[in-house]
Amino acid sequence: ETGVTQTPRHLVMGMTNKKSLKCEQHLGHNAMYWYKQSAKKPLELMFVYNFKEQTENNSVPSRFSPECPNSSHLFLHLHTLQPEDSALYLCASSQVFSLGGGQETQYFGPGTRLLVL
Amino acid sequence: KQEVTQIPAALSVPEGENLVLNCSFTDSAIYNLQWFRQDPGKGLTSLLLIQSSQREQTSGRLNASLDKSSGRSTLYIAASQPGDSATYLCAITQGGSEKLVFGKGMKLTVNP
Numbered sequence: 001e002t003g004v005t006q007t008p009r010h011l012v013m014g015m016t017n018k019k020s021l022k023c024e025q026h027l028g029h030n031a032m033y034w035y036k037q038s039a040k041k042p043l044e045l046m047f048v049y050n051f052k053e054q055t056e057n058n059s060v061p062s063r064f065s066p067e068c069p070n071s072s073h074l075f076l077h078l079h080t081l082q083p084e085d086s087a088l089y090l091c092a093s094s095q096v097f098s099l100g101g102g103q104e105t106q107y108f109g110p111g112t113r114l115l116v117l
Numbered sequence: 118k119q120e121v122t123q124i125p126a127a128l129s130v131p132e133g134e135n136l137v138l139n140c141s142f143t144d145s146a147i148y149n150l151q152w153f154r155q156d157p158g159k160g161l162t163s164l165l166l167i168q169s170s171q172r173e174q175t176s177g178r179l180n181a182s183l184d185k186s187s188g189r190s191t192l193y194i195a196a197s198q199p200g201d202s203a204t205y206l207c208a209i210t211q212g213g214s215e216k217l218v219f220g221k222g223m224k225l226t227v228n229p
Contacts, residue, residue: 004160031215042121043161043206043219056216090160097215104215105151108160 003027004109006091012115013081021076021112023091031097032074033106034066037088049074050097081116088113119144121220123207129226132199138192138223140207145185152181152192153206155222161206165192197227 003026013019025032034046048056049068063085065077074091088111094104120143130136140150149168153161165174165181167190173182180193194201204224208217 006160009158040221042221043208043217045216048216092160094215105163105166106215106217108153108162110158110160 004091004093004107006089006109006112008112009110010113010115012117013078014117015081015083017081018077018079020078021089021091021114023074023076023109025072025074025091025093025107025109027093027107029093029095029107030071031094031104032068032071033092033094033097034074034076035090035092035108037090037111039087043090047076048097055097078114081114083116086114086116119147119209119211119218121207121209121218123205123220123223125223126221127224127226129228130197131228132197134197134227136194136197136225138194138205138207138225140190140192140220142188142190142209142218144211145188146211147185148210150181150183150190151208151210151217152179152190153208155204155206164205197225199227199229201225202227 005024007022031050035043037043045058046060047066052068067075090111091109092106094106122141151166152164155161167174167183178195183190204222206222207220
């Protein structure tokens with residue numbers, strides 16, 4: 001058990017739907033991440049939050065909207081998605097996200113498998 | 118732009134074999150390199166982290182080496198077991214941040 005939970009584990013949605021993915025970490029960390037894992041592509045970083053502030057947006061389309069109300073919770077709000085957005089969405093956390101970095105281990109949740117029809 | 122490559126994409130071996138998994142990267146200016154394991158339906162688990170100043174790290178039957186000058190890392194798995202079956206990912210941290218750049222992974226199947 002990694003201490004990072006994600007809900008739902010599976011989600012099927014139409015292109016006109018609005019849904020949200022939830023991530024919760026029980027590790028006392030201050031940084032949280034969203035990653036996208038598509039078939040046959042490397043894991044891609046989407047967003048980083050450090051102490052509830054967004055510090056990284058990796059040129060993610062605006063149909064993905066993150067929210068971090070506190071250091072333990074991270075959401076990814078989805079609307080008007082495209083079929084190519086179907087993927088496994090992974091959440092991770094670490095103690096901090098720092099520019100002097102490379103020292104922090106990231107702990108991953110099990111992911112939400114998203115299918116957009 | 119850093120690119121991380123893992124070849125082959127999949128490997129199937131009989132139980133008991135000693136294995137070498139490969140990872141190559143294009144920019145040698147890295148802070149560290151990590152090997153992760155991903156089981157079906159589960160997230161990633163960090164196996165080993167090698168700092169840029171280190172040459173190798175060991176944990177149980179796993180040994181990871183790093184050669185920055187050649188842009189290569191290997192993950193050695195001794196006496197493989199069916200429980201080692203998973204996808205193994207290599208990831209690099211660089212640029213003085215915690216951002217990870219991943220390879221596509223290698224799916225390992227160890228047959229009893």
